[in-house]
Amino acid sequence: MSRKILIIEDDQTIAELERDFLEIENYEVTIIPDGKDTRETLRNNHYDLILLDIMLPSINGFELCKEIRQETDIPVLMVTAKHEDMDKVRGFGLGADDFIVKPFSPTELVARVKAHLARYERLVQHEKPPGVLHIGSLEINPSSRQVFVDGKEIPFTTKEFDLLQFMATHPNQVFSKEHLFEKIWGLDAMGDNSTVTVHIKKIRKKIEKDSTDPQYIRTVWGSGYRFNS
Template sequence: MCAQVMVADDDPRHAEGIRRYLVADGHEAVVVHDGQAALDTARRLRPDLLILDVMMPGLDGLQVCRTLRRESDVLILMLTARSTEDDLLVGLELGADDYLTKPFSPRELMARIRTLLRRSSRGTPGLAGRRTRQIGRIGIDLAGHHVTLDGVRIECTRGEFAILAAMSEQPDRVFTRAQLLHHTRGIDRSSTERTIDVHVANLRRKIEADSRRPVQLLTVHGVGYKLAAA
């Protein structure tokens, strides 16, 4: 599929290299070199995907991600030179859909981009049964790719949606972190099972009356998580 992609990176050579790969893969690509330009251009163009470097002058990538996630559901793929697990998870906590640590290969970058765009256009793959599900207070529209709580739509990242969609297929079944990780992005060298804990914590803040005492998105200690039917 052809998508409009925005690249925000303060290294002109690096950004231009990414742009060329995007164009060669059939996409439209726009490049900016600082955080404020990324924010302004994303608001104006409304791209399908934003490739966002963390370290930029002015507003950094994390600030841009935080702001845009409050305003839209644009796909965000973050690029970071930070290698510790806690640093890598910060972007996901702010609502990024995926991240890559530098250095990375162009093939890996393009594979991540194709996966994000494919899941965005087709919804979560591999799910059987009805396209709309109601689990307690939570409504999950697989075709429309959105979630409601007591009939009111709530904003979820694609990772959060993928977790709910997977668990809603079999309410009360316990899913391991590894199983949920497969639904969100597949298992690769940069993803960890702690990613799932971040998504679950974010979801609880959105769907539970008290995220510290959840009644629907439950922890099964030593195993994983389940979505309670009642």
Template sequence: MAFDIAVGGTQDGGMTREENKRQRVLVVDDEAPLAQLVASYLEREGFEVLVTGDGHQAIEHAREWKPEVLVLDLGLPGLDGVEVCRRIRTFSDCYVVMLTARTEEVDKLVGLSVGADDYITKPFSPRELMARVRAMLRRPRSSEDSRDTEHVVTVGGLKVDVGAREVYLHGDLVELTRTEFDVLATLASHPRMAFSRRQLIHEVWGDGWVGDDHLVDVHVGHVRRKLGDDPADPMFITTVRGVGYRMGRGE
């Protein structure tokens, strides 16, 4: 079922009109009542919201409207959420929260493998979703933290430019999603320091995130794949058994 609804941001959430314009959320779900419920919560928080139940329309809206956050149902009819996410990731680095009615771990991993930042399993509390969205938008963007604007870490042929939010491998730019970059930048912020999964959750997803720490492993796996880093003989990200991960070559 396709539908297309624009919901304007209000001032009830204490946000200015200019802030509303910057905080756009695209909700993509073919269950109209659920989509409208999510949109109403977002609207009360002061966001501009656009709702659609069609995957093709979602891609066009993401391209033209340029939302900061995409709330995307995995089980869309026709063009499903996995393919929608895959295509949007070719031109947008917006935060993506995948909604899934499936409980199988493989379905969650598939969503994350194409660039989703987080997932919530249906049924869920709209307030939980709001907390996830707010936590994402609180994450620092380029040059927001003056302490990091000149911070560049080099490990072998890898250069992580925190201020520019760019990663280069042997001089070639490596395309990472926002979350992938944040995971790598966190590890690079203290080279040789072992970060637990919970520490990485705190630094990247924020205190308000509730879920499985396995999410960290998935995103680290994505980063490793894009860097061509072999977990068995790592050059850049080393697994610290029983703890988590650290930046640097394996021993």
């Protein structure tokens, strides 16, 4: 069964270039030139990955990425003409999985799509996922990829969940930002260690009673982060 890719791109030339190279690899590709109807599109169709342009006519890619994360946790690769670190930090913070900077190599595009699809499949189709974790008022369900605080479900992006699950299943160990970035995003991901800081901050806001004095994820100054069991 072919993997389905959704391209959200208003530049027809770029969209068709992306489509052509992905179709050569037997992916089924849909192109929409505007992000305003994305939610309805996602609710009515199944996709395995999204290529999302940042500069769109009716809504910017950052806002759209945030909306997409309310509908699905499939990989989102943002395509940008900019090469600004702050754009990457912002995008990762909103749930993007990777960035592709224009002009890009079609070969690199296909390679990144394949890598993220394979990684996502490994995460969600684990044959024997670990059991539900209960730590204080926190509940983490690896099988359903859900997080509950005091019995209330809290929405998590793919990378937020991966990071929280990894740390929660390795309690009382100190991990550097470099180690966490490599573990969760992989060696080939674009970005830097500040991405980890952004995600830790967002996770704390979601699970901690006081994110300035966290109970679960503690900063070990000069070393990294530790999850307290």
